[in-house]
C-alpha cells in the first residue's frame with residue numbers, strides 16, 4: 001500500500017550541458033518503508049512502481065563500496081551493493097537511506113550513478129568509486145566539470161553527534177581537515193557534517209555543480225520528520241531516492 005501522493009519528480013532539465021533528460025524522485029515517510037530487510041519483496045516492488053512506474057533496480061546496501069551496472073532495466077533489483085549505475089533509458093536506479101547521504105551523479109551524456117554514502121562508506125572511498133562508475137561510459141567525451149551531483153535528504157551536523165576518533169579517520173581518508181567536516185556545536189562535543197564531507201570529495205574530484213533533492217536547499221532527516229532518521233528517532237524504516245533517464 002502506498003498511503004499518499006507521490007512526490008512529483010523534479011523538472012527533467014538538469015543542466016544545459018546534460019544532453020539526456022533525467023528525473024529523480026525522493027520518497028517521504030508517507031510513501032512507506034523501502035528497506036528490503038524489513039519489507040517483503042512483493043510489497044516493496046509495489047511501492048517502487050507506485051513511486052516511479054518503470055523497472056527498478058534498488059540495491060540492498062551494506063555500507064560498502066560494491067557497485068553494479070544495470071544494462072537491462074530492472075535487473076539486479078535487491079542485489080547487494082552500495083552503488084548502482086546505468087546508461088539505459090527507462091531504468092530506475094535507487095538507494096534507500098535513513099540518515100546516510102543518497103548521492104546521484106549525472107554525466108553530460110546521461111549516465112547515472114546512485115550511491116549510498118554513510119560514514120563508513122565515505123572512509124572506504126565510496127564517493128570515489130561512484131565517480132569511477134560514472135565514467136565507465138560509452139561516451140568518451142565525459143568530463144567531470146560538466147557532471148552534476150545531487151545530494152538527497154541526510155542527517156545534518158545539527159543532529160549528528162560523532163566520535164572524535166572516527167571523525168579523524170574519515171577526515172584522513174578523504175583528505176580533509178577535520179574542522180571542515182565538523183563545525184562547532186552548542187550541544188555535542190563533536191559532530192559530523194556528512195554533506196560537507198561528500199561535497200569535499202566531489203569538489204576534490206572536479207565535480208562542482210552540486211544540488212540538493214528535493215531542493216532547493218539541504219534538509220536534515222533529524223530535523224525534518226518527512227523523512228526517517230535512525231540517529232535522532234531510532235527509526236529502522238528507510239526512504240528512497242531514485243533516478244532515471246527519460247531520453
Ligand SMILES: [Zn+2]
Pocket residue numbers: 155156157158159220221222223224
Ligand atoms: Zn538536524
